[in-house]
Amino acid sequence: MIRNTIIRHYSSITATPVISSTVLLARNPVITRDLPAFEKSYYKYQNELWKRLMWTFPKWFYYRGGTLGDHRFKELNKPPVYNNPTMEFTDGRPEIRQSRDRRFKQELRLPKTYKQAEDGSEIVDEYSSDSLSRKINPNSRVTQADEKNDTTSLERKLSRSLYLVISEDNKTWTFPNFAVSQEHEIPLHKVAEDGIYNLGGQGLNYYNVSSKPCHVISSSDNNEFFIKSQIVSGQFKPASSTVKFMWLAKEELPKYLNNDYYNEIQHLLNDI
Amino acid sequence: MNRTRFFSTVSRLNRTGYSTVEPVHHLVPINKAALRPGLQELLLPKDDIRSPGYKPTNIGQDRVRDYYDAHLKSNLMLQLYIHGEETTDGNKHRSWGTDSPYKLYRKMRKPKGLSRATKDIKPIAPKNIPELTGININLYNREALEDSWLNISSRLQIAQITNVKPKRIFNKSNIVQWKCREGKPCGCKVHLTGEDMHQFLSTLTELVLPRIRTFQGISKKSGDHNGNISFGLSPEDIKFFPEIENFQELFPNLFGFHITLQTSARTDEQARLLLSSLGFPFH
Amino acid sequence: MISNTLKITVRTKATTTVNPSTQRVVNQLSALSASRKQPKLIKLSHEDLIKHNTIQNAWKSFTRKQETKRYQQLQQQYESIHNAMDTLKAISPSLYQMANKSDENNWYPLNMRVPTDYPANMPWVYNHKNQGKA
Numbered sequence: 001m002i003r004n005t006i007i008r009h010y011s012s013i014t015a016t017p018v019i020s021s022t023v024l025l026a027r028n029p030v031i032t033r034d035l036p037a038f039e040k041s042y043y044k045y046q047n048e049l050w051k052r053l054m055w056t057f058p059k060w061f062y063y064r065g066g067t068l069g070d071h072r073f074k075e076l077n078k079p080p081v082y083n084n085p086t087m088e089f090t091d092g093r094p095e096i097r098q099s100r101d102r103r104f105k106q107e108l109r110l111p112k113t114y115k116q117a118e119d120g121s122e123i124v125d126e127y128s129s130d131s132l133s134r135k136i137n138p139n140s141r142v143t144q145a146d147e148k149n150d151t152t153s154l155e156r157k158l159s160r161s162l163y164l165v166i167s168e169d170n171k172t173w174t175f176p177n178f179a180v181s182q183e184h185e186i187p188l189h190k191v192a193e194d195g196i197y198n199l200g201g202q203g204l205n206y207y208n209v210s211s212k213p214c215h216v217i218s219s220s221d222n223n224e225f226f227i228k229s230q231i232v233s234g235q236f237k238p239a240s241s242t243v244k245f246m247w248l249a250k251e252e253l254p255k256y257l258n259n260d261y262y263n264e265i266q267h268l269l270n271d272i
Numbered sequence: 273m274n275r276t277r278f279f280s281t282v283s284r285l286n287r288t289g290y291s292t293v294e295p296v297h298h299l300v301p302i303n304k305a306a307l308r309p310g311l312q313e314l315l316l317p318k319d320d321i322r323s324p325g326y327k328p329t330n331i332g333q334d335r336v337r338d339y340y341d342a343h344l345k346s347n348l349m350l351q352l353y354i355h356g357e358e359t360t361d362g363n364k365h366r367s368w369g370t371d372s373p374y375k376l377y378r379k380m381r382k383p384k385g386l387s388r389a390t391k392d393i394k395p396i397a398p399k400n401i402p403e404l405t406g407i408n409i410n411l412y413n414r415e416a417l418e419d420s421w422l423n424i425s426s427r428l429q430i431a432q433i434t435n436v437k438p439k440r441i442f443n444k445s446n447i448v449q450w451k452c453r454e455g456k457p458c459g460c461k462v463h464l465t466g467e468d469m470h471q472f473l474s475t476l477t478e479l480v481l482p483r484i485r486t487f488q489g490i491s492k493k494s495g496d497h498n499g500n501i502s503f504g505l506s507p508e509d510i511k512f513f514p515e516i517e518n519f520q521e522l523f524p525n526l527f528g529f530h531i532t533l534q535t536s537a538r539t540d541e542q543a544r545l546l547l548s549s550l551g552f553p554f555h
Numbered sequence: 556m557i558s559n560t561l562k563i564t565v566r567t568k569a570t571t572t573v574n575p576s577t578q579r580v581v582n583q584l585s586a587l588s589a590s591r592k593q594p595k596l597i598k599l600s601h602e603d604l605i606k607h608n609t610i611q612n613a614w615k616s617f618t619r620k621q622e623t624k625r626y627q628q629l630q631q632q633y634e635s636i637h638n639a640m641d642t643l644k645a646i647s648p649s650l651y652q653m654a655n656k657s658d659e660n661n662w663y664p665l666n667m668r669v670p671t672d673y674p675a676n677m678p679w680v681y682n683h684k685n686q687g688k689a
Contacts (some may be wrong), residue, residue: 138673234683
């Protein structure tokens with residue numbers, strides 16, 4: 001049943017292959033995973049505890065007295081309220097050590113290496129674009145491919161593993177599958193490598209994880225072995241225009257793959 | 273006058289207030305001052321927030337751990353799997369024989385060929401996939417033998433780089449021509465685990481090693497046959513650590529150190545595969 | 556009479572000058588040592604302590620569940636590998652011979668990296684020319 005719907009052969013040298021090799025070509029995540037709310041709040045809680053229990057910043061070590069850096073540091077960091085013996089404190093007496101109230105976490109503001117406007121934004125001058133002291137603005141975790149939902153792009157869903165699926169008729173989608181010829185004894189992973197290369201991997205830099213198959217789907221006349229491989233750089237460009245391809249995350253695969261087939265292999269796919 | 277000696281029971285019995293309870297002689301000396309209630313909080317485990325030694329863990333997302341758990345583990349299992357593999361016995365200490373009591377009680381014979389025993393190599397399974405268990409940094413400061421204040425610099429340097437306060441190490445023997453005296457501080461060491469280890473690892477593989485021009489990779493010959501790989505960094509390489517690089521005037525004296533990457537791999541080959549997956553080059 | 560013997564001592568800044576290199580070592584030692592840098596111990600009320608412990612227990616059970624899930628997946632993958640190799644051995648012993656070797660020396664390429672928090676300016680490297688392959 002599975003065999004009829006899913007197994008496709010892209011090399012038609014052998015009529016009835018007994019063994020075939022399927023490539024699980026994955027793109028590993030480029031950025032870290034998105035944190036669920038629970039993890040995020042736990043990390044924040046632990047981080048606050050950690051800051052509370054941190055040692056006092058040795059200011060005298062980094063900003064020696066009398067230097068320009070010291071002056072800038074003092075401008076940004078006002079000393080805490082001093083323990084005046086004649087004064088009453090409603091929330092406990094301050095315990096000042098090294099100009100830090102040791103009852104609380106130390107909040108530090110360090111002098112910036114770039115010029116700053118009043119509202120905190122950076123003043124950009126013409127030299128600052130590649131200077132080391134410029135302000136670091138991280139790129140967005142959401143790319144253009146995400147917005148367009150371009151499934152052929154490798155820049156979509158940067159925080160997830162993507163898997164290559166192909167189709168010849170734009171209806172049935174499968175992982176690339178290649179028959180192993182009976183006459184020439186070529187190892188499974190080599191068949192998979194050559195297959196991907198001929199299919200459209202001329203500009204593809206990949207890392208073949210292992211020569212061993214990681215799974216087999218056996219039926220009466222076919223044994224489909226799965227070979228793990230990972231794309232490192234480059235891209236997949238099909239040699240013939242009839243072949244369509246997509247890079248899909250794990251939860252998108254059931255929409256395109258046969259249901260039984262997906263359930264059979266879903267433990268091979270990375271959740272992240 | 274015939275004086276009785278102190279341990280004579282007669283004189284004790286004649287004394288008033290003699291206790292018939294035999295005194296208890298502790299074989300283990302007990303410091304009763306340490307049992308006082310004020311010190312009870314020191315008995316709390318260090319992961320208890322009431323303990324003075326409490327240090328919060330999991331202070332942020334650990335990307336190296338995430339990557340290892342989600343991607344590398346299953347890859348490594350596939351790569352190191354060998355079908356039909358059985359346990360290979362390690363090179364162990366050997367018995368001298370059992371035909372005489374002398375041989376029975378004699379210290380075990382050294383392992384064949386090697387001076388150190390190796391562990392059994394078990395076939396790979398989900399529970400014994402190699403992982404990085406710790407990073408050991410060892411800095412032997414020869415200059416501190418003459419100017420002992422230089423050891424402060426080396427300890428601060430390691431503390432800055434690793435975020436962990438290092439322990440001092442001391443000379444163990446007297447060697448006159450090297451000016452070694454027993455008990456003299458001569459450097460520091462630190463053992464990193466968990467987040468500190470991952471932080472150090474990513475600094476090393478992403479910021480430091482790529483910028484060392486002469487660095488081709490960790491030597492393939494390095495390893496202790498038990499899955500621990502070592503290499504060294506010279507004082508010039510230390511400059512590339514961002515904690516040092518931006519404050520070079522504060523660290524006029526830099527010292528090289530040895531790094532041992534401790535893995536739970538059974539062989540060095542397996543350890544090298546694991547480390548290459550974490551971004552270390554080998555040559 | 557007493558006023559003659561008692562002297563009022565005013566504590567002033569030490570005027571002894573140390574040379575800069577000594578001062579640097581002193582600074583280094585003070586940056587390293589814990590003295591006067593440690594914060595106050597956290598004293599939680601009974602209720603806060605219970606809250607804290609609840610958070611820690613929730614985290615422990617969360618991570619334990621995740622670990623169990625990951626371990627089960629690995630176990631499934633292991634059985635898959637084992638099963639695949641068994642099948643391959645039965646069907647084609649020669650292919651099995653070629654496949655069944657350890658990939659200890661199949662090192663990972665250096666441009667495979669640990670994911671970062673934010674993408675690079677060019678998230679993906681497209682230009683690659685295959686030379687040795689196929």
